[in-house]
Amino acid sequence: MVELPTTSREWHLVARPHGWPEPDHFALREVPVAAPGPGRIVVRNSYLSVDPYMRGRMDDVKSYVPPFNLDEPMDGGAVGRVIASEAEGIEVGDHVLHQYGWREYATLSGQGATKVDPDVAPLSTYLGVLGMPGLTAYAGLLEVASFREGDAVFVFAAAGAVGSMVGQIARLKGASRVIGSAGSAEKVESLVNEYGFHAAFNYKDGDVSGQLRAAAPDGIDVYFDNVGGEHLEAAIGALNRHGRVTVCGMISQYNAVEPTPAPRNLPLVIGKRLRIEGMLVTDHAGLRPRFVEDVAGWLRSGELTYRETVANGIDQAVQAFLGMLRGENAGKMVVALES
Ligand SMILES: NC(=O)c1ccc[n+]([C@@H]2O[C@H](COP(=O)([O-])OP(=O)(O)OC[C@H]3O[C@@H](n4cnc5c(N)ncnc54)[C@H](OP(=O)(O)O)[C@@H]3O)[C@@H](O)[C@H]2O)c1
Numbered sequence: 001m002v003e004l005p006t007t008s009r010e011w012h013l014v015a016r017p018h019g020w021p022e023p024d025h026f027a028l029r030e031v032p033v034a035a036p037g038p039g040r041i042v043v044r045n046s047y048l049s050v051d052p053y054m055r056g057r058m059d060d061v062k063s064y065v066p067p068f069n070l071d072e073p074m075d076g077g078a079v080g081r082v083i084a085s086e087a088e089g090i091e092v093g094d095h096v097l098h099q100y101g102w103r104e105y106a107t108l109s110g111q112g113a114t115k116v117d118p119d120v121a122p123l124s125t126y127l128g129v130l131g132m133p134g135l136t137a138y139a140g141l142l143e144v145a146s147f148r149e150g151d152a153v154f155v156f157a158a159a160g161a162v163g164s165m166v167g168q169i170a171r172l173k174g175a176s177r178v179i180g181s182a183g184s185a186e187k188v189e190s191l192v193n194e195y196g197f198h199a200a201f202n203y204k205d206g207d208v209s210g211q212l213r214a215a216a217p218d219g220i221d222v223y224f225d226n227v228g229g230e231h232l233e234a235a236i237g238a239l240n241r242h243g244r245v246t247v248c249g250m251i252s253q254y255n256a257v258e259p260t261p262a263p264r265n266l267p268l269v270i271g272k273r274l275r276i277e278g279m280l281v282t283d284h285a286g287l288r289p290r291f292v293e294d295v296a297g298w299l300r301s302g303e304l305t306y307r308e309t310v311a312n313g314i315d316q317a318v319q320a321f322l323g324m325l326r327g328e329n330a331g332k333m334v335v336a337l338e339s
Pocket of ligand 1: 132160183247249250251253324329
């Protein structure tokens with residue numbers, strides 16, 4: 001039996017942000033590590049996930065996931081190594097994916113942990129390309145947008161964890177054209193040269209509708225929306241008849257204090273017979289085996305690639321989260337803890 005550490009550090013939300021979160025809305029606190037108890041395990045976390053949806057959990061509003069409680073540990077995806085176990089089927093030394101992130105050590109029910117194999121893929125990928133963001137892209141494109149071979153696909157936040165997967169899956173499944181938008185010249189370059197998009201532009205250069213028209217002269221059939229607002233408006237303008245929109249996220253609105261008036265061109269939905277559908281990845285768990293088989297195969301063959309931005313140390317977790325909201329990440333933003 002490994003001797004358990006006595007204390008762990010974990011991030012608490014201590015005040016609710018209005019608009020952009022600030023570092024003093026959070027506190028890193030030292031707490032005792034709980035012994036496992038029957039059916040439970042203790043995990044030393046190796047990687048923590050910071051995701052856009054966590055911003056919504058900082059507001060005290062009813063949503064599809066409950067808000068974080070003040071002065072309690074925040075949670076979210078994490079992967080780590082089991083250091084104590086009283087759960088059947090889970091051994092010390094196993095690696096697991098679970099939802100007790102934002103902390104160094106987690107004590108949880110074995111039923112809340114999924115075993116992962118670091119020899120199959122690096123541990124961090126179970127939070128990204130082979131994890132929740134990857135499945136979001138796969139399900140949102142293939143199931144929600146009913147992607148068909150020959151579709152022209154446009155995605156915003158295209159150099160991020162979800163967006164970079166959407167573009168690559170569309171290309172691999174036979175899209176006629178894949179167009180992406182991102183917030184820097186370096187990201188735009190990576191979309192074309194690394195991820196194999198046909199065209200890309202930087203939305204910060206302005207005139208998003210004009211740039212989109214130039215990149216997709218024949219219009220688009222699918223829009224994968226990660227951003228909302230003006231960007232959704234531009235996409236509605238560019239969509240062809242019977243086009244489909246997966247509304248996956250609206251990151252341009254997460255820190256907004258006033259609701260956006262866009263999209264102002266919603267009446268176009270009628271004449272163009274558009275279908276606009278919201279999605280939650282949790283509704284698509286049944287796709288996971290097919291998703292893992294496809295994506296693991298594309299990774300092995302080198303047809304699909306991914307990037308990660310890694311922040312080091314538990315003390316950097318809040319900065320990593322805020323940096324991701326500001327666009328400082330290329331691919332999935334993760335926090336690595338000392339192993
Ligand atoms: N519905 C679901 O089940 C589900 C699941 C997972 C994720 N999502 C959503 O999917 C989206 C992407 O998530 P992710 O985890 O892959 O994050 P991500 O794209 O890796 O990171 C967020 C990116 O958003 C971009 N961004 C930030 N503010 C923006 C703005 N005002 N306008 C345009 N782009 C902006 C930034 O890139 P730039 O440098 O390009 O600005 C940033 O890198 C988010 O909206 C998230 O909420 C939804």
